[in-house]
Amino acid sequence: MAKDGAAKLSKNLLRxxxxxxGLDAELKKQLDEEEKRIISDEHWFLDLxxxxxKENYIIEERSYAPCExxxxxxxxxxxxxxxxxxxxxxxxxxxxxxDDEEEDNVSRMETDITDEEMARRYESLVxxxxxxxxxxxxxxxxxxxxxxxxxxxVDNRPKKAFLKPQY
Amino acid sequence: MQAAVKTQRRRSLSRFxxxxxxxxxxxxxAMDPVHACFKEKIGEVLLPGDVFSFRLPESGDGSVxxxxxxxGPGLRRNGEEVQVCKSGILxxxxxxxxxxxxxxxxxxxxKGESVIGIVTAKSGDxxxxxxxxxxxxxxxxxxxxxxxxxxxxxxxVGDLVYGQFTIxxxxxxxxxxxxxxxxxxxxxxxxxxxxLLFKLSLGLVRRLLAPxxxxxxxxxxxxxxxxxxxxxxxxxxxxxxxQQTLIMTNVLETCENMTSxxxxxxxxxxxxxxx
Numbered sequence: 533m534a535k536d537g538a539a540k541l542s543k544n545l546l547r548x549x550x551x552x553x554g555l556d557a558e559l560k561k562q563l564d565e566e567e568k569r570i571i572s573d574e575h576w577f578l579d580l581x582x583x584x585x586k587e588n589y590i591i592e593e594r595s596y597a598p599c600e601x602x603x604x605x606x607x608x609x610x611x612x613x614x615x616x617x618x619x620x621x622x623x624x625x626x627x628x629x630x631d632d633e634e635e636d637n638v639s640r641m642e643t644d645i646t647d648e649e650m651a652r653r654y655e656s657l658v659x660x661x662x663x664x665x666x667x668x669x670x671x672x673x674x675x676x677x678x679x680x681x682x683x684x685x686v687d688n689r690p691k692k693a694f695l696k697p698q699y
Numbered sequence: 700m701q702a703a704v705k706t707q708r709r710r711s712l713s714r715f716x717x718x719x720x721x722x723x724x725x726x727x728x729a730m731d732p733v734h735a736c737f738k739e740k741i742g743e744v745l746l747p748g749d750v751f752s753f754r755l756p757e758s759g760d761g762s763v764x765x766x767x768x769x770x771g772p773g774l775r776r777n778g779e780e781v782q783v784c785k786s787g788i789l790x791x792x793x794x795x796x797x798x799x800x801x802x803x804x805x806x807x808x809x810k811g812e813s814v815i816g817i818v819t820a821k822s823g824d825x826x827x828x829x830x831x832x833x834x835x836x837x838x839x840x841x842x843x844x845x846x847x848x849x850x851x852x853x854x855x856v857g858d859l860v861y862g863q864f865t866i867x868x869x870x871x872x873x874x875x876x877x878x879x880x881x882x883x884x885x886x887x888x889x890x891x892x893x894x895l896l897f898k899l900s901l902g903l904v905r906r907l908l909a910p911x912x913x914x915x916x917x918x919x920x921x922x923x924x925x926x927x928x929x930x931x932x933x934x935x936x937x938x939x940x941x942q943q944t945l946i947m948t949n950v951l952e953t954c955e956n957m958t959s960x961x962x963x964x965x966x967x968x969x970x971x972x973x974x
Contacts, residue, residue, distance in 0.1 A: 590776045591769045594867075595809040597930070599771040599790070599798045602908040605813050605930070606861065606886045607915070610923030612938075619886045 773799025808867035815929030842876035844884035894937030
């Protein structure tokens with residue numbers, strides 16, 4: 533590998549992505565501009581004065597949905613289809629959040645699973661991790677104490693330590 | 700940051716007000732003649748051919764801020780004028796949305812609307828779906844959640860599909876999709892094993908989908924049911940028994956031309972009679 537410095541590397545090599553990660557933003561801009569210059573010399577263009585497009589201040593909207601703020605089309609009432617009811621809450625609060633964006637309503641993040649489910653999962657996760665790293669003798673103790681709701685039953689058996697033989 | 704911008708604008712506007720003598724309260728807005736033009740006709744019946752024309756400053760420099768007006772369905776831009784193309788009542792939604800509230804039964808596909816379609820044919824990579832418009836819409840098999848080239852969605856001819864239009868104009872065949880821009884289904888896709896599909900007028904469908912719809916609130920009290928409303932006038936209802944489903948269908952079809960009083964008495968009678 534030639535160690536003559538960066539000047540000896542070819543331009544194509546320098547243009548590759550892995551070589552550009554270490555570059556500054558300025559150097560990147562310079563490289564881009566050089567490339568554009570190369571392209572524009574070869575490409576043909578129209579020699580016309582720059583025409584400014586007239587800004588349209590009348591926008592046409594073909595659908596009734598944004599005009600009348602229509603809600604989501606799937607509905608379920610009195611618990612007939614619980615999944616659709618969950619969807620209704622999700623879609624309609626999502627729409628309300630869009631309206632309230634100006635009030636900086638960033639109180640709750642949108643979640644895929646509910647908080648209760650998250651807490652339940654976390655609980656069982658802690659349990660399984662504890663079991664995994666517990667010694668064999670403690671594992672049986674854990675399964676015995678699982679029935680307690682709060683799991684704060686203390687292990688009352690004396691820990692089996694080395695007993696010095698008494699002669 | 701938005702609060703700061705608002706106060707800045709208010710300060711500059713108040714300075715302007717002191718120098719002018721006109722009676723308008725918002726005279727600095729160049730678009731005020733436009734809004735005034737519309738405002739006198741809000742709530743009135745307009746016919747196709749009525750024109751709203753207003754003279755605007757010719758040079759659109761940055762000096763005068765032009766607000767945008769959104770013309771909803773029933774209004775059309777014709778050069779610098781706005782023409783009415785449907786008969787109905789002019790409605791307004793602040794800040795700048797105007798549209799014509801009209802009644803019709805024939806659906807014209809529009810981009811972004813959610814509709815119920817019936818799958819009529821499977822050809823290669825797309826499904827042909829009947830949405831009640833002049834042409835059948837096409838639905839690609841990749842436009843379902845979790846669909847890949849190897850994992851095809853389970854859609855048969857005759858299934859009901861709830862989807863949104865991505866392309867819907869008069870020059871091209873409309874295209875439906877059953878996912879949103881993030882790739883999630885959000886309730887769209889094939890639905891409904893049982894239940895009944897029937898057709899309503901578009902005006903009633905919009906009243907059902909309004910944010911605080913009274914009809915829906917009254918319907919809730921009768922018995923538990925599931926409802927899918929497509930903006931093409933198609934409604935699908937499912938309830939516990941076939942009889943209840945038929946009752947819901949009849950009630951929805953008849954409550955189009957009733958006042959709210961008549962509707963409430965009808966619903967009460969139904970709720971009592973169906974016990």
